[in-house]
Structure formats: structure tokens, C-alpha cells
Amino acid sequence: MVETVFFNGEFLPKENVSVSPDDRGFLFADGVYEVVRWYSGFFFNMEGHHSRLKRSLRELKIKWDEADSFPEIAGELIRLNFLEKKPVLVYFQVTRGVAPRTHTFPSPSVKPTTYGFARSFIPESTGKENGISVLLKNDIRWGRCDIKSIALLPNTMSFEEATSKGHGECIFIRDGYITEGSHSNIFFVIDGILRTHPESEYILSGITRKNTIKAAKISGIKVEEKAVHESELNRVSEAFITNTSAEITPVIAFNEIPIGAGRPGPLTELLQKNFHEIVKSYAYK
Numbered sequence: 001m002v003e004t005v006f007f008n009g010e011f012l013p014k015e016n017v018s019v020s021p022d023d024r025g026f027l028f029a030d031g032v033y034e035v036v037r038w039y040s041g042f043f044f045n046m047e048g049h050h051s052r053l054k055r056s057l058r059e060l061k062i063k064w065d066e067a068d069s070f071p072e073i074a075g076e077l078i079r080l081n082f083l084e085k086k087p088v089l090v091y092f093q094v095t096r097g098v099a100p101r102t103h104t105f106p107s108p109s110v111k112p113t114t115y116g117f118a119r120s121f122i123p124e125s126t127g128k129e130n131g132i133s134v135l136l137k138n139d140i141r142w143g144r145c146d147i148k149s150i151a152l153l154p155n156t157m158s159f160e161e162a163t164s165k166g167h168g169e170c171i172f173i174r175d176g177y178i179t180e181g182s183h184s185n186i187f188f189v190i191d192g193i194l195r196t197h198p199e200s201e202y203i204l205s206g207i208t209r210k211n212t213i214k215a216a217k218i219s220g221i222k223v224e225e226k227a228v229h230e231s232e233l234n235r236v237s238e239a240f241i242t243n244t245s246a247e248i249t250p251v252i253a254f255n256e257i258p259i260g261a262g263r264p265g266p267l268t269e270l271l272q273k274n275f276h277e278i279v280k281s282y283a284y285k
Contacts, residue, residue: 004080006073006092006116009066011080014117023113024106025095029151031113032056034070037244038078038088038118042283044244046071048207056148057094061105064094064112077118087123089245092116093150124246131252131264132168134186134241135161136230139172139179139202146201155182168249169241174202177227181241185209186251188228189238189267198225208242208275215274221267233257238265247279248272 003014024030034053037044054067074090077083095113099106141154159182162170170182179197180186185206187196194216197203216223228236237260239251248271250264 020098022098027101031095031150032148033093033150036090044282045207059147062096081118086120088118089121090118125249131250133253134169134171135167136171139174158182176229184241184243186241188236190235194221194223197227211278212242215271219274238268240268
């Protein structure tokens, strides 16, 4: 079946898409992206993803006049590819557009390049119900991790290193404090309190992260948005990562050193259950 994508205002077969070699996304990774999950009948927290896309555009000063149409574009990609009854990820990217290569922004500004697709997928957490180990390493990324930028080379290099060593994710450390993963946020349980790095320029404000915090508060679990220092790892009884494609995935070891009992803990399992209840609530909105 021919895959239909969105490109510069049109829905068309993927093979008909042609991106200019002068596109600033190609030359400079000058663009942003968003990924939203379709749960075989509804989008999960589309409003949150839409708001984050518009924030990323503002932070990079990319003006896309049709930004409010993102939810409708995502829905149409589902429909045109006959994916209504399947689990799907919709990917959407906006670059600054096509212009002669200079380090300055185009003046006057040019029309941004927009590209989106929808594909069925197997959730990243599948087969990882018993937890994963993660690799800890120094954060080699830039200082604006809060922007969902397409400049992901440090992330992909770090994730490749982690997987090549048998780990399920790479978790970054900056100045001794654990920030987030290559494509996830991370949570810890210390003395019965759920802790995660506060929102800042050093982490992406994850949609699943926000809803996990919501699930914790509904569950009566105390939450502290406070960074965990690597010296505190011996106090961690449970840990897990969160992202759109994997929801909540237990972490059972750091650098092959087990956490707690070396298996998913009770707070993690409770939060998984309550997170799924939040997801299901979007089916009726």
C-alpha cells in the first residue's frame, strides 16, 4: 500500500516528496519535531503535544502560520493510511525552510518546510515488562534540551552506545546530577518519594512525564521535582523511564548494578496501572 504523508501543505504519496538540498533542516538541523501517539481510536494528550510543538517553534523563532492545524493534519494522516484501528505514532517536523546556506537566518524569512507521517508500531516497552538496565554517561548534548530539536546526533550516538552494550537506554549526568535519557525522562523512588529532575533547559518537558506526575498525585504518592545526584543512587529502591512510545518502563539496573530487588517495584507497577487509566480517559473526550 502506498504511504501517504504530509508535505508543505499537501497530502501525497511519500515517493513524491522531494526536499531541497538547501533546506536548513538538512544543512543545519535547523528545525523542530513532535511525536504523538494514537491508541487505536484516539490521540493521547494531543493538546499537550500541540502546545509543546508551538513552544519549540517559538523558541527557535520559526514562524509556521498553520501551526494550529497540527491536530487535524495528524488525524488526516491516520485516516488516509487506514490506521484507525492500530497503535500508531504520528511524526511531524518543521524546519526553517529553504535558503542559501549562511549562518544567519534568512532575511526576509522564508516559508518553513513541513513534513509528517503516521506509522503503526510495536510499543517500545513490549518485552521489557521485567525492566531494563541503563547506561550512565556524561551529558554531551547542547544546553537547550527543553526544545524538541531535530538535532539529535548526541542522543543517537549515546543510545547506540547503550544498546551495543546490552542496555535499554542511555541516561545522562550533568555536573553530577542525573537529567534524563537519550529519548526519555527518568524517575526514581527514594525513601518512598518519587523524584525526577525539575523542568529546566536541561530536560525535555515530556508529555508522559507530566501525566506520570499526575498519576502519582492521584495515587497519593509524594512527588519531588528535584534532581538526583549520582551519589544518591545507592538509596534508590525503584526507577523507571517514561516516553510516548514506551509509556512507563521499569529500570532495574544502572551500569549493570541492580536497583533494589532487581525487578519492577510496587510504586512503578501502581503508576503503570494508573497511567493506563489516564490514557483510557482520553477515549471519551
